[in-house]
Amino acid sequence: MIQETIVTSLSTDGQCHIAPMGVHVENDFLIILPFRPSLTLENITHSGCAVLSHSDDVRVFAGCLTGRRSWPLVAAERIAGMRLRDALSHQELELVRMEDNAVRPRLICRVVHTATHASFTGFNRAQFSVLELAILVSRLDRLPKEKLESDLAYLRIGFEKTAGEREREAWEWLMEPIDSRRRKTEGDGL
Ligand SMILES: Cc1cc2nc3c(=O)[nH]c(=O)nc-3n(C[C@H](O)[C@H](O)[C@H](O)COP(=O)(O)O)c2cc1C
Numbered sequence: 001m002i003q004e005t006i007v008t009s010l011s012t013d014g015q016c017h018i019a020p021m022g023v024h025v026e027n028d029f030l031i032i033l034p035f036r037p038s039l040t041l042e043n044i045t046h047s048g049c050a051v052l053s054h055s056d057d058v059r060v061f062a063g064c065l066t067g068r069r070s071w072p073l074v075a076a077e078r079i080a081g082m083r084l085r086d087a088l089s090h091q092e093l094e095l096v097r098m099e100d101n102a103v104r105p106r107l108i109c110r111v112v113h114t115a116t117h118a119s120f121t122g123f124n125r126a127q128f129s130v131l132e133l134a135i136l137v138s139r140l141d142r143l144p145k146e147k148l149e150s151d152l153a154y155l156r157i158g159f160e161k162t163a164g165e166r167e168r169e170a171w172e173w174l175m176e177p178i179d180s181r182r183r184k185t186e187g188d189g190l
Contacts, residue, residue: 001024001025002022002023002024002025003022003023003025003030003052003054004020004021004022004061004131005020005021005022005023005052005053005054005055006018006019006020006021006052006053006054006055006060006061006064006084006087007019007020007021007023007032007040007050007051007052008050008051008053008073008081008082008083008084009039009040009043009044009047009049009050009051009081010043010047010080010081010082011039011042011043011046012046016073016081016082017039017040017043017069018060018064018069018071018073018084019034019038019039019040019064020060020061020064020065020134021033021034021040023052028110028111029096029108029109029110030052030091030093030109030110030111031106031107031108031109032044032050032093032106032107032109033104033105033106033107034104034105034107035103035104036102036103036104036105041105041107044095044107045095045098045107047080047081048094048095049079049080049081049092049093049094049095050081050093050095050107050109051076051079051081051082051083051090051091051092051093052090052091052093053083053084053087053090054087054088054089054090054091055084055086055087055088056088056120056121056124056127057086057166058126058127058130058131058134058166058167058170059166059169059170059173060084061130061131061134061170062130062133062134062137062169062170062171062173062174063170063173065134065137065138065174065177066137066173066174066176066177068173071084071085071086072084072085072086073085076090076092076113077092077113077115078092078112078113079092079093079094079112079113086117086118087117087118088116088117088118088119088120089114089115089116089117089118090114090115090117091111091113091114092111092112092113092114093109093110093111093112094109094110094112095107095108095109096108096109096110124162124164124167125158125159125161125162126158126159126161126162126163126164126167126171127167128158129155129156129158129159129163129167129171130159130167130170130171130174132151132155133152133155133171133174134170134174136148136151136152136178137174137177137178140177140178140181145185148178148181152178159171
């Protein structure tokens with residue numbers, strides 16, 4: 001199982017770095033798989049810990065991918081780290097070991113603390129659409145134009161039917177890099 005979540009990690013100068021990541025759940029371990037180069041990777045290998053914030057506010061996912069990384073944070077409880085203030089729940093992790101890899105190392109972590117802050121209010125199709133769109137944006141430079149346009153048309157269906165304010169704002173942010181890529185490919189005559 002893979003949980004799409006927000007990973008926070010501290011750099012050597014104490015700055016908190018926020019990145020959306022798909023964290024793999026394997027037995028009692030949570031595995032973070034950052035693609036190199038990655039500040040998250042550097043931070044976790046140095047500090048030996050990380051925090052996962054579970055949030056239904058998809059603006060955080062869309063925001064991190066579009067340069068909007070300043071989200072309210074509060075201190076973690078058991079480790080040196082920060083979590084999203086508005087997370088529904090969070091998990092504090094200790095790095096157990098790293099399985100190194102030139103492309104995508106595996107950071108094997110164990111949970112040292114879990115806390116719930118708000119209740120889950122149900123699935124929302126627009127949130128799924130925004131998450132999938134965020135994944136497309138994270139691969140924009142490698143994505144064929146036809147694949148982008150067909151996936152976008154599909155994601156728009158659930159989005160249009162069910163989005164609230166937060167999902168609409170997140171969608172708009174993600175459409176900025178997509179529109180700029182469209183303009184570029186049109187300008188290049190592709
Ligand atoms: C839903 C979602 C899941 C993601 N999962 C991963 C992941 O597992 N590994 C990764 O390296 N990047 C992932 N990304 C992209 C990163 O968030 C983004 O590239 C980020 O800048 C990572 O690099 P950093 O550690 O230097 O911040 C994901 C993005 C989204 C929207």
